[in-house]
Amino acid sequence: MSSPIHLPEAIERIVHRFQRLSDPKQRYEQLILYGKKLAAFPDELKTPENKVQGCVSQVFVVANLDDNDRIVFAGDSDALISKGFLGLLALCMSGLTQKEIEMLSPDFIKETGLVASLTPSRANGFYNVFKKMQQQAIAIELPNIR
Numbered sequence: 001m002s003s004p005i006h007l008p009e010a011i012e013r014i015v016h017r018f019q020r021l022s023d024p025k026q027r028y029e030q031l032i033l034y035g036k037k038l039a040a041f042p043d044e045l046k047t048p049e050n051k052v053q054g055c056v057s058q059v060f061v062v063a064n065l066d067d068n069d070r071i072v073f074a075g076d077s078d079a080l081i082s083k084g085f086l087g088l089l090a091l092c093m094s095g096l097t098q099k100e101i102e103m104l105s106p107d108f109i110k111e112t113g114l115v116a117s118l119t120p121s122r123a124n125g126f127y128n129v130f131k132k133m134q135q136q137a138i139a140i141e142l143p144n145i146r
Contacts, residue, residue: 008100011092011108018112027114028081034091035083041076050075050136054128056121057082061090061129063136070095071137085126089133101137106130 007015021027045062052059057079066072073090077083092108093101106127109115115123 007108008092008096008104010095014088014092015108015111018114021113024113024117027112027117028084031084031088031114032080033084034087035077035080035085036087038076038083038087038090039074041074045074046076052125052129052132055082055125057125059083059086059125059129059132061086061133061136063133063140065140065142066095069142070097071101071140073133073137081122082125082129085129089130093133093137096137098137098140098142101134104134 018027018030021030041060046058046060050060050062052061055077057077059075059077059079059082061073061075063071063073072094075086075090077086093104096104109126109130114126118126
């Protein structure tokens with residue numbers, strides 16, 4: 001059953017891309033590709049405040065505002081699957097407003113078919129990365145526009 005909430009276009013595209021892949025191995029390869037697309041992440045940002053809690057691997061993420069007050073994400077992980085989730089989520093959520101990110105549900109991942117082939121700890125890792133990105137986006141002080 002599809003959710004009644006309209007998903008941002010980037011998420012819709014990614015969901016459709018994964019839905020076209022019937023083989024779980026292909027889905028993993030696609031996920032890992034998203035991780036490889038992440039820009040280099042500076043070591044000085046690998047701090048406790050930027051660390052995703054509840055992940056077996058080391059995952060770091062930061063949220064910033066672009067010139068249009070849209071959220072952009074950067075991050076890194078020492079594990080391919082976690083880095084893939086980070087890359088996928090950064091692609092899905094970068095360019096959205098704070099409000100859009102606040103309203104976003106991580107349940108779209110079920111529509112990709114990825115969850116079916118994930119171990120419970122990896123599925124949990126995905127949700128932890130999503131929640132950290134959401135918290136960081138919401139915590140950004142928006143400039144007052146008058």
